[in-house]
């Protein structure tokens with residue numbers, strides 16, 4: 414992988430120009446190259462790009478990566494087999510119905526995606542910030558020149574400027590929360606990803622190596638020193654991390670549930686966090702972005718970006734539902750305590766919820782699980 418590699422020569426046009434070389438932009442570039450289109454990706458940073466992330470990939474996320482030809486070397490990251498919820502000494506766990514997840518440091522994921530994109534023949538403009546686009550003419554403006562593209566993809570993250578430039582953000586719903594990530598040098602104590610709940614804060618722990626875990630702390634209001642103030646509310650987690658040294662610098666982030674009315678206009682499409690997003694607690698942002706990349710490539714091959722608009726809406730339904738449920742539980746400690754007790758008494762309920770979350774159940778399945786949970790709550 415040629416770090417900071419540039420487009421050779423001064424190419425003036427391409428089929429697809431991707432603004433943003435994060436996970437979504439790189440996945441789109443790979444998917445679109447696989448359809449035979451010429452692709453240029455521009456990013457203001459250089460790989461491998463780090464970002465505050467829980468670094469957990471669900472089994473379905475790995476399946477989509479596999480279909481993009483992104484493989485991980487043996488021993489990369491750390492596998493986990495399911496999810497555990499923990500609150501006030503109560504613990505409920507379930508395994509994924511199929512396969513395993515992987516916890517992997519974010520720069521390693523980025524490195525693999527960029528290497529695969531380069532292997533596919535994607536051209537890069539690293540350290541290049543896109544300064545504007547003229548969507549009608551398909552012109553992408555760079556600091557020193559313009560490039561014409563048949564299609565432009567805005568994969569420039571949560572604060573997307575492409576979204577603003579093409580006027581796609583005027584009507585959207587946004588729910589923000591605040592997060593902070595730390596890596597700890599400690600042997601993972603569980604083979605599951607753990608979510609610790611306390612008050613209106615959650616911490617989720619992903620095993621990412623034989624001697625390392627990633628912990629993300631999330632809350633409703635912006636606060637400095639989240640770990641200092643919140644960890645003592647989570648005694649089970651605090652005990653595990655006692656004496657463990659930090660293995661990276663702390664990184665803060667905003668996580669948002671954002672729904673856009675439209676993600677496509679003329680020859681421009683938004684993708685990944687730029688196109689909306691799910692709260693970090695779902696651990697589903699990457700999967701959603703990778704799936705969007707595949708349906709976007711199909712829409713381009715069919716020469717019909719409105720097809721992408723429809724597919725995008727469909728893909729967002731389940732993660733949005735689960736995201737809203739998780740955020741709501743986060744905001745309502747008393748109801749959450751009852752829900753956890755109900756699941757503790759009937760672990761099958763939690764297993765079914767997890768199965769739905771990772772794509773192994775229909776909406777009807779979710780409604781049936783919800784109804785059963787409701788009955789248990791009424792009975793408790």
Ligand SMILES: Cc1cc2nc3c(=O)[nH]c(=O)nc-3n(C[C@H](O)[C@H](O)[C@H](O)COP(=O)(O)OP(=O)(O)OC[C@H]3O[C@@H](n4cnc5c(N)ncnc54)[C@H](O)[C@@H]3O)c2cc1C
Pocket residue numbers: 432433434435436437438455456457458462464465466467468469470474541542543544568569570571574592593594629666667668684685686687690693696697698699700702
């Ligand atoms: C705290 C936290 C924890 C999370 N944990 C998980 C998890 O465990 N599992 C999971 O699946 N998801 C998780 N997510 C979600 C996941 O990180 C995002 O969904 C994912 O990063 C989206 O990728 P993206 O490429 O759309 O955006 P980004 O990763 O933000 O990439 C956008 C890229 O665009 C570039 N860019 C921006 N503007 C320009 C411009 N004008 N010109 C050129 N380049 C530009 C930026 O440099 C950046 O590289 C988490 C999110 C947060 C905040």
